[in-house]
Amino acid sequence: MAKMLYEGKAKKIYETENPNEILVYYKDDATALNGLKKGTIIDKGIMNNTITTFFFDLLGKNGIPHHQIKKLSDREALCKKVHIIPIEVVTRNIAAGSLAKKMGVEEGLILKRPLVEFYYKSDELGDPMINADYAVSFDFGTDEQVNTIKTYALKINEILKTFLLERKVRLVDFKLEFGVDAEGNVILADEITPDTSRLWDKDTNEKLDKDRFRRDLGGVEDAYQEIIKRLTGK
Numbered sequence: 001m002a003k004m005l006y007e008g009k010a011k012k013i014y015e016t017e018n019p020n021e022i023l024v025y026y027k028d029d030a031t032a033l034n035g036l037k038k039g040t041i042i043d044k045g046i047m048n049n050t051i052t053t054f055f056f057d058l059l060g061k062n063g064i065p066h067h068q069i070k071k072l073s074d075r076e077a078l079c080k081k082v083h084i085i086p087i088e089v090v091t092r093n094i095a096a097g098s099l100a101k102k103m104g105v106e107e108g109l110i111l112k113r114p115l116v117e118f119y120y121k122s123d124e125l126g127d128p129m130i131n132a133d134y135a136v137s138f139d140f141g142t143d144e145q146v147n148t149i150k151t152y153a154l155k156i157n158e159i160l161k162t163f164l165l166e167r168k169v170r171l172v173d174f175k176l177e178f179g180v181d182a183e184g185n186v187i188l189a190d191e192i193t194p195d196t197s198r199l200w201d202k203d204t205n206e207k208l209d210k211d212r213f214r215r216d217l218g219g220v221e222d223a224y225q226e227i228i229k230r231l232t233g234k
């Protein structure tokens with residue numbers, strides 16, 4: 001049995017025979033409110049592996065380097081081992097969640113231009129918001145790496161926003177994580193799923209993401225399945 005290197009809220013990471021590669025295992029566990037609310041979304045791991053693989057393939061074809069090598073099974077993906085930069089990079093097109101609350105605006109306000117935010121990845125501290133200067137001063141990365149992250153986040157936003165809109169989904173906001181690979185390059189890592197993004201139906205604004213779990217709206221599994229259907233046509 002391969003050694004587990006790390007267990008997060010939604011995934012487990014195992015070592016492989018190759019020191020430069022890891023195995024990602026997607027769980028069904030769901031958490032919200034910084035871990036206060038816990039539950040299960042049936043087959044979420046299977047759906048999120050499918051969705052992440054789909055998005056990473058799309059981004060790879062569009063010139064974004066990422067960590068995924070290949071999907072191995074329903075719940076497993078083989079990925080490049082990276083050093084994770086401890087920043088949650090949130091990009092937003094429409095105000096929702098913590099931004100709507102902070103700025104005192106209705107959820108659904110369309111932003112004049114996409115907004116990129118950085119949060120320090122720390123459960124203990126509740127992921128405090130930081131900026132690019134914090135990231136460099138606290139040695140999370142160099143100026144160049146932090147600039148690269150922002151440039152990638154905006155490019156990824158354009159690729160995903162356009163793709164999703166053609167499938168009648170509005171990309172409200174999403175969270176990314178980046179890592180540094182063995183060659184020293186900054187590459188996209190972690191996942192892109194309805195757990196880490198807000199996806200609204202273009203016509204009805206119906207939520208097709210983890211807000212259904214966070215806000216007890218019901219129909220969580222169906223929403224994730226609907227996203228797969230819109231992405232793949234299946």
Ligand code: UDP
Pocket residue numbers: 088090096097098099127173174175195196197198210
């Ligand atoms: N997000 C995430 N992990 C976090 C916090 C936020 O994936 O620890 C995602 C969330 O799903 C949403 C976006 O980042 O798509 C912005 O979240 P927000 O700051 O509005 O926080 P929330 O209201 O979800 O607590």
